[in-house]
Amino acid sequence: MKRITISDVAAQAGVSKSTVSHALSGKRPISAATRERIQQAIDALGYQPNPVAQRLAGGRTKTIGYVFPLYAPQIAGLEMKFIASTANEINLANYAFMLLTHPADDVDNLRRFASSGLVDGFILMQVRLEDARVQFLQQAGIPFVLVGRCADNFGLTYVDIDLAHAMTECLTHLTELGHHTIAYLHQDAGDFGFMYRAQREFLSACEEKNVTSFAYPSKLSYESGADAMSALLQQHPEATAVITWNNTVAWGAIDVAQANGRSIPHDLSIISYGHSSLPYASRIPLTVVDIHPEQLAATAARLLLNKLEGDQDDSQVLLESTLIVRESTAVCPNGLSK
Structure with a gap:
């Protein structure tokens, strides 16, 4: 089956390839009538934009990479709360969510994935004081948000527990x-x-x-x-x-x-x-x-979405935890004095 290309969409809509490209990327204004004609052609042909090509062309993939190194053989409740809350916030904004679980010190894996052009930005978990992933993303100019903090956080956007x-x-x-x-x-x-x-x-x-x-x-x-x-x-x-x-x-x-x-x-x-x-x-x-993982995750997702929508504010957010007293603490057996 022949792959539908941007040229096919342009021919169907009666416009140039560059006009279709501008309509997809949003980089230049297109009249409402032309945009509607292009969308009708896309729907009729079943055209699917190539995400890598879009990224290389300066467009957006509407996908966020969630880098969450997992160090245990099972995913427990805490991890699931982080993952589910992040995915929910991202999906509500009509972005896709991609989970990456390679180790925090595996910057080569992150570099290869970032160069694929499949995502617009990253949320990083398990942050180190000196984190090579942070240095790479800064140098590459790729938007990212931390759940946690480095030693030097100047210019970084993060959310963390106080x-x-x-x-x-x-x-x-x-x-x-x-x-x-x-x-x-x-x-x-x-x-x-x-x-x-x-x-x-x-x-x-x-x-x-x-x-x-x-x-x-x-x-x-x-x-x-x-x-x-x-x-x-x-x-x-x-x-x-x-x-x-x-x-x-x-x-x-x-x-x-x-x-x-x-x-x-x-x-x-x-x-x-x-x-x-x-x-x-x-x-x-x-x-x-x-530590309210749902709030941490949702805040990180919103901070990154704001960046991707053009907000340059490098927010640094500290959230307060809550101590929930149950049955594993009691009066000291030696009494209330030292």
Whole structure:
């Protein structure tokens, strides 16, 4: 079957190829009557513009790339909230959504995809303090928005969680319950912005509230959470509360604590960042830091859509999390005094 080309559309509409091109790209004004005639020809012939050709010609593909590196074998509730909310906001604006899951340090993959001309811009997740993807997109002049922050954010557009507020809420809740020896099982993931800022704000909040603090690294797995809790109990059994950076880590930690005779929350209080849809998440209703992934995702999508529609404002948005108190935190077993 013969491929319908822009020449066929021009012949059908009785106009030049350049007029059809201008009508498709919107780069030059076309009269309403001519535009309608071109659209009728497109509909009659079933013409589909080539997205790569459009991009190379300076046009738009109306497609956004969502770069979300996935480090676990399953997609849990938190990831699905980010993905679904981003896709919904983009689709409402009549843009298409394309999910890319290659690792955050794989800039070559991003470069190859960007050069294909299939997307107009990118939303980047899992942002590093020094992120090669950011440097590439800046140099290439491709619009993008970050969910997270780098070390130097001058001229960057991002949306992120206010981790100072989040950690202060956690420490305030725990100290009001009498806890003054608190550990943080933090992300063990190189120079990710979330990891760096969360650990920094944890230590800052502990210092402000005169809390003895411990920090242990943990990867995104049940086993790593279990190992981190085991090390904590062996080295600092006096700890009465633990904050974990992820629900999966929390459940590994909880199982080890219980296996060592610690009752949750009577002997050890637990707070975790985020929600989970994993099967074991219903055993103990966790006190959690809700980072509002739907709001983060929708805000990032709107910021990028604004850029693509000509808004040059380099917005930098910090959103506040919410501490949801459930059944995994309780009064310190040592009482309300240090």
